[in-house]
Amino acid sequence: MKMLELDTPVLLIDVDVLDRNIALMKGLTEAAGVSYRPHSKTHKSTVIAQKQIDAGAVGVCCAKLGEAEVMAAGGIDNILITTPVIGESKIFRLLNARNQVRVTVVSDNEDNINMLGRIAQLGGRQLDVMVEVDIGQGRCGVPPGPEAARLAQIITDHPNLIFAGLQGYQGKIQMIEDPAARKADTETGLDKLAATLAEFDQTGVSVPVKTGGGTGTSPFDMERGLLTELQIGSYVFMDSRYSGIGWPGSNAPPFEQSLHILTSVVSKPVPDRVIVDTGLKSVSSDHGPPIIANVDGRNYEFGGDEHGIIHMTNYDDVPWNVGDKLRLIPSHCDTTVNLYDQYMVVRGDDVVDVWQVDTRGRVQ
């Protein structure tokens, strides 16, 4: 089947491009001597997680327990849940996932650590727990300084908990366009993590893993060498925001766009406007509108839940007609993937496979 025969809107992965991105990141991390644990919140797919592990990733990250449950059931071993798991009901679910594969969870709260320990003890099992440090995101995480070492000591002292390391992650600096500014912010954050690590020297508690970073900061994270595991996610797909950032030593990141939305023109009421069948429910808007692949200019504007409106900036008339199909590049890959149940996998112009978006909607 040919890609252009697909009903639209539909989420496409070009598998050759995807594989090239995975191989490239493997090479970069290997050369830098750092482990990588890709964040599966980007792709939500056990097939892609397995590809990343086959290429040498130590495991994957999940943002939510519900994602980890699906990944574990899909045979993905060694999962880090990068946000706190709160409340008895969820901690019992965590323990159940831990029965199937190795699952580590982060925490920034003494009461939560005690509950993790108590429920792990009830189940007679060991649970790996990391401490999250806020290195600038202003979200979860203990402030940099002695509190992380205090929580690590509580984890270490509990017979059913294992202190697994420190997480320090900043999502909001990943897409700073100027690479020098992005590098400076990366360094500032890692300085905070280093200051926190210094507190551990007096406690005798060792820190097995330091995890964080993302696609945008990965060159600077590798150069600094403080993080032992990188949580890179978007490099597998890229999006219009990520592809627009500067990269050290070149104009653009070395990863290619493997993810698109195929959309159809459904109306051309006047010569200078077409309407496509992709709106707020089929491409995310949180980082701005999508752009049209292989076309100059940013012509797409949202036309409600189900439509996009395209006016050309450099033509009098729009060069498409009703029924024509275009590929869109989303502005934010994570939230766009989350709107779909499947990927249609293509190789060039041919459809070659279908993959489930396994953890779509697993927000609990």
Add this chain to the structure above:
Amino acid sequence: MKMLELDTPVLLIDVDVLDRNIALMKGLTEAAGVSYRPHSKTHKSTVIAQKQIDAGAVGVCCAKLGEAEVMAAGGIDNILITTPVIGESKIFRLLNARNQVRVTVVSDNEDNINMLGRIAQLGGRQLDVMVEVDIGQGRCGVPPGPEAARLAQIITDHPNLIFAGLQGYQGKIQMIEDPAARKADTETGLDKLAATLAEFDQTGVSVPVKTGGGTGTSPFDMERGLLTELQIGSYVFMDSRYSGIGWPGSNAPPFEQSLHILTSVVSKPVPDRVIVDTGLKSVSSDHGPPIIANVDGRNYEFGGDEHGIIHMTNYDDVPWNVGDKLRLIPSHCDTTVNLYDQYMVVRGDDVVDVWQVDTRGRVQ
């Protein structure tokens, strides 16, 4: 089970409030002598569609063929698909849905009408087709004037097509806050529809249905009396944008907020900040961030895919702790519902049912 025992984030409907909204709209349309055909793109639920039909709605609207297929399979009769259905594959699917229940589709394109007729003829069946007129949205729809009558004649002339009426809808004026400005824009749009209708006087083609309007413009649509069917959608749930618009003769719309997201505090790293487990993947951002129910001020800010960050505007310290649960009011009900697989149905503080979001993700 109590609402506060639910794992979060979770989509809640208060069924008593929902039922009051449905009863209120029934009363308003009945008093105005206008039919209503609620737009199911808001709720995506066959249960709610059936409630609306039980309360006197003539049927429902669907935005996409895929939604109509699910509604038809769920026994919802008399569906209007409010966007063009383009291409052979989809038109064959449309004919299949038409085998099950009455389905009407809109069109604004002669080639599309001819293809609808040809495929209906192949299947030996009749298909109801409306003509869409652009009354100001700048999206799909023929320009106001004679073109609509020309397309209606083509539909009428085809042995397998039935001309079902005119659609004129403007989504973007529904949430204009000032009711006088909203009324003026409603009138301007309806004037364009009236001008188009005048073109029909010379053709002998009668226009059985004039459909359009939404929750925001409904008082003015009812007053004008030109539309014979209203496509109101958001009144069943409301959201923070809709509840903030002015209403003729009062400060606020008469519909109540029946839809919430229950969210948990998952981190309180410092006294003046809490992090909740609801982010871009569990509440939509296209109309802005959600607000916290029963709390003054707009304190929620997005903290990425999975988190919200809450600082108080009028307190030094945040009055919640890790594990506490809060209700959020989304800024846009349609796109938020589209992120979930189920509604948890509550009556006051008690969970009383679960309903599927049947047409979630049915964007094709």
